[in-house]
Amino acid sequence: GAGFPSHVKLKPPSSNPVDMLLLNGAECEPYITADHRQMVEHGREIVDGARIICRILGVNKCRIGIEANKPDALKIMSEAAEAVSNKHISIEVCALKTKYPQGSEKQLIQVLTDRKVPSMALPSSVGVVVHNVSTARAIYQAVIFNKPLYEKVVTVSGKGIERPANLLVKVGTKLSDIVEYLGGTKDSLARVIMGGPMMGFAVSNLNIPITKTTSAVLFLTEEEIDTKPHSQCIRCGWCLDACPMGLEPKEIGLYVEANRSEDTSQFGLFDCFECGSCAYVCPAKRPLVQFIRLAKMKAKR
Ligand code: SF4
Ligand code: SF4
Structure with missing residues (x-):
């Protein structure tokens, strides 16, 4: 997922007893389908990974959230969950409304459990641990096959690549090798993004490697990006209306422009998970996420 160490999540503090595992199969950012493909092709491994995680955490309840626009994944995962559920463990697949950012951790917890994680707190503070579906599969492979996480399913998409695909690639593979394998880029390519269009970041060359947290690489043309x-x-x-956390991104932007980044924590700076919804709706096209990242960097210094 986002790179938070799984082994830490598997050992929640004893002060916060956990009673439920949640698996995140929402994959709500446009273009990205890597988790979707894994749920369709390896649903049973994901569910078996969930059983292993439940055993480690000492819980017997797991809910898997999948957006309703993935009916094939919902069907396969539901069948796999049903096949392993018994009186000792309950694994339930829940169809979620298709909306961005449904896959963000706090939103997912609220919609699946009706529990609200307080500001700056971890999911274990409300008795849950959240893992991504691909992490559950990786844990299954680590435990059953002794396989370290040295490869990842990555979505390579956008109108600027000749042959979009979901690929299983070794961590460390350069973007240039992926481009060559997929037939090259098109002349209309305007921007390369590591990650999704909402939360990813632009890269300036193809000598960059895939990391354990890379979920997608997008090759976007002029018509797919906003250059105004x-x-x-x-x-x-x-x-403000678009922010799922109820923050004030406008104020953060204005303070950063006024060189007052250190005063932005009053607007919930560290509750922002950089979903990009605010920047997406802004009619003035203000780079609100960049402002927020800058403010966080300065505040951490
Ligand atoms: S990126 Fe914008 S909309 Fe998303 S959580 Fe942060 S402030 Fe809110
Ligand atoms: S112009 Fe953009 S930053 Fe300003 S209030 Fe409107 S949406 Fe927010």
Whole structure:
């Protein structure tokens, strides 16, 4: 998933007893289908991974959240879950409304359990541990086959690549090798993004390697990206309405521009998980996520 160490999640603090495992199969960012393919092709391994995690955590309840726009994954995962559920363990697959950012940890916990994680707290504070479906599969492979995590399923997509695909690639593989394997890029390529279009970041060359946290590489053309320059905030408030955490991204942006990053924590800076919804709706095209990342960097110094 996002790179938080799995072994830490598997040992939640004893002060916060955990009673449920949640698996995140929402994969809500556009373009990305790596988890979707794994659920369709390796549903049983994911469910067996969930059983192993439940055993480690000492819990007997697991819920798997999958967006409703993936009916094939819902069907296969439900069948796999049913096949292993018994009086000792209950694994339930839940169809989630298709909306962004349904796959963010706090949103997922609330929709699957009706529990709300407090600001700056971990999921274990409300008795749950959340893993990604691909992490559950990796844990299954580590425990059953003694296989370290040295390869990943990565979505390579966008109109700027000749042959979009989900590929199983070794960690460390350079983007240039992936491009060569998929027939090269198109002349209309305008930007390469590591990650999804909402939360990913642009890269300037193809000598960059796939890491354990790479879920997608997007090759986007001019028509798929917004190149309009940003302008002044018109205080429309759309970013506030769009923020799933109820933060004030407009204020963070204005403070960063005024060189007052150190004063932005009052607007919930560290509760922001950089989903990009605020920047997406902003009519002034303000780079709100970049402002937020800058403010976090400065605040941590
Ligand atoms: S959406 Fe953009 S223009 Fe509107 S208040 Fe937020 S930052 Fe300002
Ligand atoms: S990126 Fe914007 S919308 Fe998303 S959590 Fe942060 S402030 Fe809220």
